[in-house]
Amino acid sequence: MFRRLPDAAAGPLVPVTIDGQGVMVPEGESAAAAALAAGMVPTRTTPVSGAPRAPWCMMGVCFECLMEIDGEPNMQGCMVPVRAGMVIRRQEGARRLPAMPGTSHEAAGASLGAASGAPAAAPANPQG
Amino acid sequence: MVSGPGEGHYAKPGLATEEESFDFVVVGSGPAGMAAASEAMRRGLSTLLLDEQPAAGGQIYRGIEAAADKPAHFARLGADYQHGRALATRLRDSGAVLRYGAFVWEITKDRRLTVSREGRSTLVHAGQILLATGALERPVPIPGWTLPGVMTAGAAQILLKTAGQVPAGRAVLAGSGPLLYLLAAQLIEAGAPPVILVETQPADNWMRALPHLPRALRNPALLKKGLGLLKTIRGAGVSRFAGATDLEALAGEDGRVRALSFMRRGRRVEVECDLLLLHEGVIPNMNLALALGCASRWSDTRLAFEPETDEWFQSSVEGVAIAGDGAGIEGAQAAEQQGRIAALGAAMRLGRITRAEAEAEAVPPREALAGWRGARPFLEALYRPADGQRIPSRADVIVCRCEEVTVADIRDAVATGALGPNQAKAFTRCGMGPCQGRMCGPTVTALIGQIRGVPPEEVGYYRLRPPLKPIPLAEIAAMAVASGGERQDAIRDRLPGGG
């Protein structure tokens, strides 16, 4: 969906794995940006209906960029800078779990949810 | 009344990293936050600046210092963006403690902030607080807005600023507001022009904007800039379709967006695209302020809730100021001046400068602020979003993206007796997902207001509670252990069922 301008890369190229493919990505750009440039779209499917989604805001607001980074699910991809050796994978909602805070989708572990006042569980820190 | 660093607030020896005190804590490093932190350091306040992002700049000057190292890239982004560099340099030189990747997930009226960074939460006590949390883009709940390939215009701009990325295929820009023109011009400069620009502001906005034009012309720089952008767009042969209504993003067989469909002059038009970038202006990002209980009111000209602030940008909560777009959308230049004024106010309340000194020092930023404000009423009227772009009518449109709650669900909730967003949440789960209502709050309030036929103030907004970002329970527990059990009461309050 996106391509990089040759003279504006975030940093030196480092090897990462996106959706099972080894690629070279400028260090420091966000994992969500790297996923979009690599064509990993959708970046997740929803836990409610399994609908495909991709990043919406790129500024940490919408949580549409949740993905699996280095084995951790529920990482907010637009807030995580790429590092050498990073493994970025699509998050398959319904099958894989996500119990984000405040949702009813059951999972192991626990986290506090905010707006709801009726928190549920999340297995990992989505902010990384 | 207020402790400076080293007085009173430090935790026991050995735990000093878990609790700290500063005279002034600024949340957000956009123009308001950067200017405020620099100003506060000049007045001798120990200052901590916190931001979620990895570097200073906020969204408007996102990635400013890294971009400045790439001359061609920096030049393409334009003079308004480049302005942020001096602010960032001044901040760096100011001596303020700068912490990035830091999420404030709780804030209390006695000015204690709980901050998560690198998987650890710590407490910060502040003599004075400035919330400079900026703006976020208004949701654009049209049919198909959840499809992959549909994003905000701001998201594309962030990709350009921070990663040097531009749309690879056919991009369509749609909506209302100056940011659309700016993004179009930036993409043109970068050699990746959009296919078309579809404009949704109602044609009769002009009539309402016109009376504000004389005042806007007193600071002609802003309007001249706008006309310059339009010229760039025209020069590149990018056509603009004005007066579009009933937008819909259509899905292709691969489940991604394949086209934008809209009504224009009584005809339905379809434009094929690989990427649809939507924008209907920006609104204050108020979650921290609301969670703290800062009083707010509805602005009918800006179509958003805004915090109430005094002439020093102090909110209704003693010692907590809100400046920049988070206090009401007035743009980056105004935000910078507001940040200065807010820092002077904080210094005054801390007794570091007298009221007379603060008043005298505030004259230049207040004058500058008045100048930047001049064009706002004109722009607000001209680009006021159409109701149809803000308040979805089709029953199947998703309102809450996290929990996939639709217009029909909200209507059912209202029919069953939900009078406001909090009841709608209990009935439908809207606003319960990880974004904590940021994406659906404005729509839910507007929709309920429309159904009930009452104004937004009467409908109200989501009640927000900490943690304001999803935080693993283990991280909170670790904080309890590190503070030697002293904080267990406070922490128990945050546990499920405890608050």
Ligand code: FES
């Ligand atoms: S794309 Fe919105 S939070 Fe990451």
